[in-house]
Amino acid sequence: MLSKLVSxxxxxxxxxxxxxxxxxxxxxxxxxxxxxVAVGLFLVALLAPFIVPYASHIxxxxxxxxxxxxxxxxxxxxxxxxxxxxxxxxxxxxxxxxNTAVLSVGLALLIGVPLGAIAxxxxxxxxxxIMRITDIFLSxxxxxxxxxxxxxxxxxxxxxxxxxxxSWWPWYTRLVRGQAISLKERKFIQAAEAIxxxxxxxxxxxxxxxxxxxxxxxxxxDMGGVILTxxxxxxLGLGAKAPTPEWGLxxxxxxxxxxxxxxxxxFPGLAIFVTVLVFNLLGDGFREILDPKTRKN
Amino acid sequence: MGSYIRKRLxxxxxxxxxxxxxxxxxxxxxxxxxxAKWVGPRATQEQIQEARIELGLDKPLIVxxxxxxxxxxxxxxxxxxxxxxxxSKELAAxxxxxxxxVLLSFLFAVIIGVPLGIYSxxxKDRLLDHISRxxxxxxxxxxxxxxxxxxQLIFYSRLGILPLGGRLSTEITVMFDIPEITGMILFDSxxxxxxxxxxxxxxxxxxxCITIALYPIGLVARMTxxxxxxxxxxxxxTAARSYGLKENKVLWSYALKxxxxxxxxxxxxxxxxxxxxxxxxxxxxxxxxxxxxxxxAVVTLDYPAIMGATIFxxxxxxTLNIVADIIIALDPxxxx
Numbered sequence: 101m102l103s104k105l106v107s108x109x110x111x112x113x114x115x116x117x118x119x120x121x122x123x124x125x126x127x128x129x130x131x132x133x134x135x136x137v138a139v140g141l142f143l144v145a146l147l148a149p150f151i152v153p154y155a156s157h158i159x160x161x162x163x164x165x166x167x168x169x170x171x172x173x174x175x176x177x178x179x180x181x182x183x184x185x186x187x188x189x190x191x192x193x194x195x196x197x198x199n200t201a202v203l204s205v206g207l208a209l210l211i212g213v214p215l216g217a218i219a220x221x222x223x224x225x226x227x228x229x230i231m232r233i234t235d236i237f238l239s240x241x242x243x244x245x246x247x248x249x250x251x252x253x254x255x256x257x258x259x260x261x262x263x264x265x266x267s268w269w270p271w272y273t274r275l276v277r278g279q280a281i282s283l284k285e286r287k288f289i290q291a292a293e294a295i296x297x298x299x300x301x302x303x304x305x306x307x308x309x310x311x312x313x314x315x316x317x318x319x320x321x322d323m324g325g326v327i328l329t330x331x332x333x334x335x336l337g338l339g340a341k342a343p344t345p346e347w348g349l350x351x352x353x354x355x356x357x358x359x360x361x362x363x364x365x366x367f368p369g370l371a372i373f374v375t376v377l378v379f380n381l382l383g384d385g386f387r388e389i390l391d392p393k394t395r396k397n
Numbered sequence: 398m399g400s401y402i403r404k405r406l407x408x409x410x411x412x413x414x415x416x417x418x419x420x421x422x423x424x425x426x427x428x429x430x431x432x433a434k435w436v437g438p439r440a441t442q443e444q445i446q447e448a449r450i451e452l453g454l455d456k457p458l459i460v461x462x463x464x465x466x467x468x469x470x471x472x473x474x475x476x477x478x479x480x481x482x483x484x485s486k487e488l489a490a491x492x493x494x495x496x497x498x499v500l501l502s503f504l505f506a507v508i509i510g511v512p513l514g515i516y517s518x519x520x521k522d523r524l525l526d527h528i529s530r531x532x533x534x535x536x537x538x539x540x541x542x543x544x545x546x547x548x549q550l551i552f553y554s555r556l557g558i559l560p561l562g563g564r565l566s567t568e569i570t571v572m573f574d575i576p577e578i579t580g581m582i583l584f585d586s587x588x589x590x591x592x593x594x595x596x597x598x599x600x601x602x603x604x605x606c607i608t609i610a611l612y613p614i615g616l617v618a619r620m621t622x623x624x625x626x627x628x629x630x631x632x633x634x635t636a637a638r639s640y641g642l643k644e645n646k647v648l649w650s651y652a653l654k655x656x657x658x659x660x661x662x663x664x665x666x667x668x669x670x671x672x673x674x675x676x677x678x679x680x681x682x683x684x685x686x687x688x689x690x691x692x693x694a695v696v697t698l699d700y701p702a703i704m705g706a707t708i709f710x711x712x713x714x715x716t717l718n719i720v721a722d723i724i725i726a727l728d729p730x731x732x733x
Contacts, residue, residue, distance in 0.1 A: 130531075237419070239711065240416065248423050251700055335677065336677065376538040377534065
């Protein structure tokens with residue numbers, strides 16, 4: 101039903117706006133680099149099953165004779181305690197992290213955006229109730245709510261996603277509510293109201309599509325934090341389970357060997373760092389070009 | 398002013414009530430059978446049935462919530478599944494070690510983060526500003542648990558200058574009587590003048606503290622920089638400069654004063670982050686604090702313990718938020 105309301109035609113100008121933003125982003129060298137690396141990471145994630153050197157090492161396949169070998173030409177990042185290629189696993193980990201992060205953020209958007217649009221458009225006591233609930237969710241320190249939820253639902257990557265979505269949605273609700281309040285005063289919404297369009301259609305057909313660009317910007321800025329949260333939860337034992345090549349989980353397992361096999365913990369950690377850094381740099385770039393105070397041209 | 402603070406406190410209480418409602422929902426409503434969770438995976442049917450009655454799960458949810466609230470107010474957080482001890486008693490034993498860590502890293506955030514931010518703003522767009530900006534973004538992008546391992550690898554394994562973990566060396570615990578006043582060894586040993594213990598405790602704190610402080614240092618430096626840059630654009634600064642006042646005087650006595658508000662707010666809020674970050678770091682440094690307690694509880698799926706720590710941390714976070722709001726209100730420019 102939503103796809104019928106949000107037609108390609110209404111999204112076209114939004115896409116143009118996004119392209120303009122991307123153009124602005126490229127003007128800062130560091131941000132430009134981050135943009136390219138981010139695209140590269142998505143490509144790696146997409147192609148991971150085809151480009152990893154040792155595809156069978158993604159699973160539990162043990163190869164004891166190659167146990168904990170240091171980095172070499174054969175194994176760029178060395179091998180782990182089961183003799184698996186760390187490079188293949190780190191590479192594949194990109195797919196797991198990005199996939200989980202995108203789905204978590206997507207789920208959070210699915211909860212947060214409609215609630216924000218409803219709160220902002222309808223106002224009154226509905227707005228009051230929704231916003232107080234978001235306040236309460238936001239009064240948990242980040243990560244903590246996710247830890248509590250997963251520990252009760254049982255550790256798995258699906259539950260991690262759900263937990264992250266449940267602790268992240270209030271941010272989108274706040275953002276979209278603010279947008280909706282200003283959009284509500286615009287002529288085209290008032291015209292739609294005047295001809296008796298139902299509030300359902302106004303919210304999902306007019307308000308939501310018009311909040312898409314700030315929402316996408318915000319969501320991309322959040323990717324870094326979400327990836328870090330996923331890795332942290334897995335590290336605590338609340339996320340992916342072995343043999344999944346998830347970065348946080350790899351570091352957690354490597355703890356038993358790291359004094360003798362530094363490569364086993366260093367490379368997955370670097371992967372997390374680079375990925376999170378890239379998204380944070382992008383976020384910073386976005387913030388800079390969107391803030392009228394720092395946007396000079 | 399007074400009425401604002403009163404209003405803010407009442408609002409804080411309402412938020413706390415909401416927070417507790419969520420933890421109640423997580424603990425009692427989400428699991429399909431909380432009684433089975435409560436008694437653990439190896440319990441028999443009868444034990445589960447007994448637990449159901451003991452926990453009052455046979456009563457309607459609203460009654461359960463009332464009892465839950467009553468227990469919370471009495472400080473009763475239930476019993477740990479792993480140790481069968483009251484969770485509140487266990488938390489009380491673990492909190493001082495974490496508090497010590499959080500406070501010291503808070504100090505790091507102030508004495509490194511603030512000057513870094515000021516310097517960056519002063520030298521805007523110069524090399525050092527770029528480096529400090531990159532450091533700030535880098536610091537918030539680092540997985541703390543990995544940094545902890547990395548530090549151990551370098552400072553313990555390679556250089557051998559700092560201990561691997563724990564609060565004190567074994568020799569020290571054997572040779573000396575460790576004073577127990579607040580449970581914070583650094584403070585206790587300083588007060589009683591036992592410098593041998595103080596030195597050893599400090600050496601053990603360096604790595605965990607720096608690891609935890611990285612995030613707030615980055616955050617505080619960024620905030621100080623942007624707040625200072627904003628203030629430096631104000632008319633009164635231009636006026637001060639046009640009077641021919643020295644740049645240092647303008648910066649230190651005119652501009653900096655007005656950036657204290659935002660910096661203080663970030664500092665208070667980053668305390669909350671730091672607290673949760675200890676969950677990821679303490680286990681690596683074998684630091685016997687709240688974080689280690691949670692990490693162990695997570696592994697054994699000891700969920701009353703996790704919920705207890707969650708409620709405690711959430712209460713701290715809400716309180717810090719209120720403090721931050723009151724700091725904003727103290728600024729005479731903010732009319733409430």
